[in-house]
Amino acid sequence: MKRLGKLEERLHIERLRLHRVIDNTGWGTGMRRVKTSPSFHKENELMRKIEILKDRIRKLDAND
Incomplete structure (x- = not known):
């Protein structure tokens, strides 16, 4: 539970x-850069880890 x-x-x-990175992206950024959006990899990885942990907790609760 602490880990969750x-x-x-x-x-x-x-x-x-x-949100801070997106808010600080200026209007003309798309004209100057090819990549204009931040990477969401870290957020996706954290959501995946949370889902795995919740599944483990559900399995443990089901076994009890």
């Missing part, structure tokens, strides 16, 4: 970071 809380907190922090 930490992962959810890290996901929240990563989402805040992504």
Whole structure:
């Protein structure tokens, strides 16, 4: 349970970071750069880890 809380907190922090990066992207960025959006890899990885952990908890609860 402690690990789940930490992962959810890290996901929240990563989402805040992504919003900050997106908000700081200027209007003309698309004209100057090929890649204009931030990477969502870290957020996706955290969501995957949270789902795996929740599945494990559900299985443990089902066995009890």
